[in-house]
Amino acid sequence: MHLFRKRLGEMLLEDRVISGENLEAALEHAKRHVVPIGRALLELNLVDEALLSVYLERQFGESLVERNLLNHAQLDVAQAKAQASGEPLGRILVRYGYVADEDLAQIMALDYGLPCLRLRQLKIDGATVRLLPPELALQTLFLPVDISGNILSVATARPYDEIMVRDLEASTGLSVELIIVPEQELRAAIRYYNPEGADQDLVAL
Numbered sequence: 001m002h003l004f005r006k007r008l009g010e011m012l013l014e015d016r017v018i019s020g021e022n023l024e025a026a027l028e029h030a031k032r033h034v035v036p037i038g039r040a041l042l043e044l045n046l047v048d049e050a051l052l053s054v055y056l057e058r059q060f061g062e063s064l065v066e067r068n069l070l071n072h073a074q075l076d077v078a079q080a081k082a083q084a085s086g087e088p089l090g091r092i093l094v095r096y097g098y099v100a101d102e103d104l105a106q107i108m109a110l111d112y113g114l115p116c117l118r119l120r121q122l123k124i125d126g127a128t129v130r131l132l133p134p135e136l137a138l139q140t141l142f143l144p145v146d147i148s149g150n151i152l153s154v155a156t157a158r159p160y161d162e163i164m165v166r167d168l169e170a171s172t173g174l175s176v177e178l179i180i181v182p183e184q185e186l187r188a189a190i191r192y193y194n195p196e197g198a199d200q201d202l203v204a205l
Contacts, residue, residue, distance in 0.1 A: 008037055008059050012047070017055075022046050038162040049163050056160040057082070057089045063111050070098045088141070088158060091183060101182045105157065109180040112159045116180040119189050122146075122155060126193060131172065134194035140164050141183060143190055152176050157183035 009023045018026070018041070030040035038056060041047045047055075061075045070078075070093070078098060082089045090108075093099045099107075109116030124145045129137075131144040131152075141157040142164050152174040158164075165176050181189075 007062070008055060011055055011059060011062075012041075017051070018046050036162050038160075039166055042163070042166070053161070053163065056162070060108070060111070060160055061089055064093070064099065064107065067107065069103070069107065074098050090157065094183070101184050105180045105182045108157075108159050112178075112180075114159055114178050114180050117155075119155070119181055119185045122153075122179065122181070124189070124193070128152075129193040132168075134190055137190045137194070138187065141186055142168065143181075143186060143193075144168075145179070147174065150174050153179060155179050155181040155186055155189070157181060157186050 009018070009026065012018045013020060013023055022041075022044075026037055026040040026044055026046060029035075029044055030037045033040070033043075035043070038052050042049065042052060058079070061079060064070050065072055065075055078089060078092045078096065081087075081096075082092045085092070090099075090104050094101045094104060105116050108114070122145055125147070128144045128147050132140075132142060137143050140161060142161070143155045144152055145155050146153045150173075152168065152172055154165075154168065154176055156178050157180070159178050159180060165178070168174075168176050
């Protein structure tokens with residue numbers, strides 16, 4: 001996990017988005033506050049949210065190439081289509097058959113050091129699900145599933161969205177723990193637990 005985090009800083013450094021001094025400060029901030037490097041960069045105002053999102057998706061794509069799950073040409077095509085459509089890179093990769101949905105979830109879990117479960121393995125609390133409106137859950141692919149103490153467990157197919165994690169923690173006052181779930185299962189769960197108004201949005205996406 002630490003190597004994966006380090007690559008984000010290296011990519012920003014290579015593109016001269018941040019300086020070496022900036023990177024050292026962000027790494028120290030991440031260590032001190034026990035937050036991901038991306039959030040540290042945000043909290044230190046070294047990058048904005050839009051730029052961070054671009055680099056986090058690019059980082060994940062490079063990880064798939066390193067694992068020989070796709071080549072650079074396929075990644076370039078997928079990134080271009082994702083940029084043109086505004087859809088997540090992972091969804092494009094699955095749609096064009098580059099990576100299976102379940103395999104994508106497993107790779108995300110390995111890269112981020114997070115558990116990867118099927119929905120039937122999760123304890124899902126209906127009241128907790130409603131912490132997010134269905135439209136926002138579909139847009140972000142984040143589904144709150146349970147609260148235990150001060151821990152909010154959230155199923156997601158987009159673990160690199162550190163901005164959403166930060167916003168959820170700020171709005172709930174809870175510490176978010178992510179669980180990776182295949183995207184198609186996650187969308188089905190959002191529709192099931194939010195039947196009113198969610199079906200139309202799900203089909204559209």
